[in-house]
Amino acid sequence: MVDVILGLQWGDEGKGKIVDYFASGYDVIARFQGGPNAGHTLYVDGKKIVLHQIPSGIFHDNKINLIGNGVVLDPVTLKKECDAVESMGINCKKNLYISARTHLILPSHRALDKASELAKGNDKIGSTLKGISPSYMDKTGRNGLRVGDLLDKSFISQYIKLRLKHQKLLDNFSFNEDISTWEEEFFEALEFLKQLQIVNGEYFVNDAIQKGKKILAEGAQGSMLDIDFGTFPYVTSSNTITAGVSSGLGIAPQKIKEVFGITKAYCTRVGSGPFPTELDDENGELLRKTGMEYGSTTGRPRRCGWIDLVALNFACMINGVTQLVMTKADVLDAMDILQVCNNYKINGEETNQVPFQMMRSKVEPVYKKFSGWKTDITSIKNFNNLPPEMSAYINYINETLGVPVKFISNGPGSDQIIVAS
Missing domain, CATH: 3.40.440.10 (Adenylosuccinate Synthetase, subunit A, domain 1)
Structure with missing residues (x-):
C-alpha cells in the first residue's frame, strides 16, 4: 500500500x-x-x-x-x-x-543555473541556484550522470566529458567564476555517498x-x-x-x-510568478510576520495572500486528493476579517478554472468574507472545540473543494495537530 x-x-x-x-x-x-x-x-x-x-x-x-x-x-x-x-x-x-537511477547535480550544473538566471535580467524566474534545472535538462537530454555510475570505473571519464560540455555553455554566458573549489568538495562528498546504501x-x-x-x-x-x-x-x-x-x-x-494534500490556511509564494491573491498591504505583512514566512532554503521573504480555492480545487483535481491537511491555521488567530478567493475574474467574466497562462491575463480574485476567530487555537486538540468562526471557515473550504479537511496544524510543535474524529 x-x-x-x-x-x-x-x-x-x-x-x-x-x-x-x-x-x-x-x-x-x-x-x-x-x-x-x-x-x-x-x-x-x-x-x-x-x-x-x-x-x-x-x-x-x-x-x-x-x-x-x-x-x-x-x-x-x-x-x-x-x-x-x-x-x-x-x-x-x-x-x-x-x-541507483537518481541523477547527480554536478558543480557545473550549479554554475549553469547561476549563469542562466543572471542572463535573464528582469525576467528571472526565482531559481534557488542549486543546479536543479540544468540537472533535469541533462536527464531529459540523456547526458546526465546517475548515482549508480559512481560504481563504474569509467565515472571520471564520463564526468570530464560532461564537464567539458558544460564549460562550453558557460563560456557562451561569459561566466568566469572559478568552480574548482566546488569540485574539490564535490569529489569528497562522492566518497561519502559511496558509503551509503545504493539500491x-x-x-x-x-x-x-x-x-x-x-x-x-x-x-x-x-x-x-x-x-x-x-x-x-x-x-x-x-x-x-x-x-x-x-x-x-x-x-x-x-x-x-x-x-494527503497539504495547504496553508492562507497562501504564500517565493520568487517570481503569478499570485492572484497576493496582499501588498498590512494584512500581507501581518501574515508574513506572524507566520515567519521566510524561505527555509533561500531565506527570502515569502509573498503572502489569502487562500485561493480556485487553485486549490485545481490541485485537488489533478492529484486525486482524498484528505486535506491545513497548516499554520494559528497564524490567522489575530485576523479580524478573513477572505477566501472562490472565483477569478478575467476580462470581466468570472471563472472557477485556472487559466492556461496567468501571466497573459489580468486575474482578479473574487472574494467571500469571513469573520476571524480572534482566539488562540494553539492548545486545541479536537475539531469539536474549534471556535465557531473557524468551523465556518473550514466548512466552507470542505464544501467548495469537495474534499474534507481532516487535519489542522495549529502550531510548530509535533503534537500541535487537530485530528477530525
Whole structure:
C-alpha cells in the first residue's frame, strides 16, 4: 500500500512536520522528485532542522528512508545534511537508501543555473541556484550522470566529458567564476555517498509493497510549481503531483491509495510568478510576520495572500486528493476579517478554472468574507472545540473543494495537530 503526501500550493506548506507526524504509521518514507531546492522543516527535541534531500522520516528509528530516482541529488548537500542528522544521534548509513537511477547535480550544473538566471535580467524566474534545472535538462537530454555510475570505473571519464560540455555553455554566458573549489568538495562528498546504501530503487520499493509494507511517498515543492500543470514558466523542473510518484519511484498507479494534500490556511509564494491573491498591504505583512514566512532554503521573504480555492480545487483535481491537511491555521488567530478567493475574474467574466497562462491575463480574485476567530487555537486538540468562526471557515473550504479537511496544524510543535474524529 502506498499513500502520498504533497503540497497543493507553491511549496512551503509545512510538509516536513506533516510527514514526520505520519511517519510512525509507515515502514518506508520515500522522496519521489525535486532536489535541494526543497526545504522541509522539522523540530526534533525542540531543535529546528531543515531537510533538503533526506526524507522527513529519518528521525524515526527503524523506518526506511528512500531517495527515489525522480530526485536530483547534490552529494555536497547530502553529506552536510547527513552530518547534521548524525549529530542528533541518527545513523544515516543504517536507514537511508538511494536509488541507483537518481541523477547527480554536478558543480557545473550549479554554475549553469547561476549563469542562466543572471542572463535573464528582469525576467528571472526565482531559481534557488542549486543546479536543479540544468540537472533535469541533462536527464531529459540523456547526458546526465546517475548515482549508480559512481560504481563504474569509467565515472571520471564520463564526468570530464560532461564537464567539458558544460564549460562550453558557460563560456557562451561569459561566466568566469572559478568552480574548482566546488569540485574539490564535490569529489569528497562522492566518497561519502559511496558509503551509503545504493539500491535498485524500483525493485526495492516494490519488494517492500509485495511484503505488505506501508509506503509513504513524500513530495517536494507544491502542485502549482509542477512542470506541466503549474504556473509555467515560473515552475520547478519536475512533476510535483501524484503522477510523479509512479515515475519517481517506479510504483504502478493502482498501488496508490490515500493522497494527503497539504495547504496553508492562507497562501504564500517565493520568487517570481503569478499570485492572484497576493496582499501588498498590512494584512500581507501581518501574515508574513506572524507566520515567519521566510524561505527555509533561500531565506527570502515569502509573498503572502489569502487562500485561493480556485487553485486549490485545481490541485485537488489533478492529484486525486482524498484528505486535506491545513497548516499554520494559528497564524490567522489575530485576523479580524478573513477572505477566501472562490472565483477569478478575467476580462470581466468570472471563472472557477485556472487559466492556461496567468501571466497573459489580468486575474482578479473574487472574494467571500469571513469573520476571524480572534482566539488562540494553539492548545486545541479536537475539531469539536474549534471556535465557531473557524468551523465556518473550514466548512466552507470542505464544501467548495469537495474534499474534507481532516487535519489542522495549529502550531510548530509535533503534537500541535487537530485530528477530525
